[in-house]
Amino acid sequence: RKEVEQDPGPFNVPEGATVAFNCTYSNSASQSFFWYRQDCRKEPKLLMSVYSSGNEDGRFTAQLNRASQYISLLIRDSKLSDSATYLCVVKQGGTQAGTALIFGKGTTLSVSS
Amino acid sequence: EAGVTQFPSHSVIEKGQTVTLRCDPISGHDNLYWYRRVMGKEIKFLLHFVKESKQDESGMPNNRFLAERTGGTYSTLKVQPAELEDSGVYFCASSPYVLAGNTIYFGEGSWLTVV
Numbered sequence: 452r453k454e455v456e457q458d459p460g461p462f463n464v465p466e467g468a469t470v471a472f473n474c475t476y477s478n479s480a481s482q483s484f485f486w487y488r489q490d491c492r493k494e495p496k497l498l499m500s501v502y503s504s505g506n507e508d509g510r511f512t513a514q515l516n517r518a519s520q521y522i523s524l525l526i527r528d529s530k531l532s533d534s535a536t537y538l539c540v541v542k543q544g545g546t547q548a549g550t551a552l553i554f555g556k557g558t559t560l561s562v563s564s
Numbered sequence: 565e566a567g568v569t570q571f572p573s574h575s576v577i578e579k580g581q582t583v584t585l586r587c588d589p590i591s592g593h594d595n596l597y598w599y600r601r602v603m604g605k606e607i608k609f610l611l612h613f614v615k616e617s618k619q620d621e622s623g624m625p626n627n628r629f630l631a632e633r634t635g636g637t638y639s640t641l642k643v644q645p646a647e648l649e650d651s652g653v654y655f656c657a658s659s660p661y662v663l664a665g666n667t668i669y670f671g672e673g674s675w676l677t678v679v
Binding site: 453494538555556557 | 568597599605606607608609612620622623655667668670671672673675
């Protein structure tokens with residue numbers, strides 16, 4: 452079983468749509484959770500951290516369910532510029548810098564006009 | 565401020581040859597990481613330096629890979645001899661001091677093709 456699993460997609464949606472990505476992780480010792488965004492042939496960039504209480508950043512909402520070991524990302528009012536691959540990432544350590552990031556394979560989103 | 569820079573951006577080598585990838589972290593960042601993504605797989609951790617010391621090299625696939633960070637500044641990752649399955653993109657990342665939290669900054673990657 453993969454440590455972090457995501458639906459690879461692609462998700463093809465029109466502008467203005469709401470789209471949700473899901474992710475599950477296998478290690479219950481995981482303590483930190485993130486969504487990264489990766490544009491084609493570019494580096495991954497942190498989109499947002501994910502907290503147990505859920506958190507929102509503009510059109511983006513992230514949720515974490517520790518009991519189910521499940522993470523989600525909701526994008527409202529999709530823009531063309533949201534087209535990218537979204538990577539679910541977990542880390543076993545907390546804020547300590549040393550613990551490796553564990554990546555999912557990513558979910559590809561394509562937003563069309 | 566300059567980000568994480570990697571060189572070369574692309575490299576095509578023959579099986580059995582040697583390739584050395586270089587990473588310059590963000591100035592002042594003590595933590596330096598190497599990750600890689602091979603075709604069809606997820607990005608995977610290779611190793612972590614704190615300054616010049618290897619903190620964790622549990623992700624290094626085998627002894628054909630050698631990473632160094634002399635002087636605690638830039639790092640090199642050498643693959644010798646390269647095999648076909650080493651093809652992929654090698655990302656370097658850096659972050660500041662140990663308790664800085666969760667933001668690490670990735671370079672654009674070095675794309676390696678072994679033929």
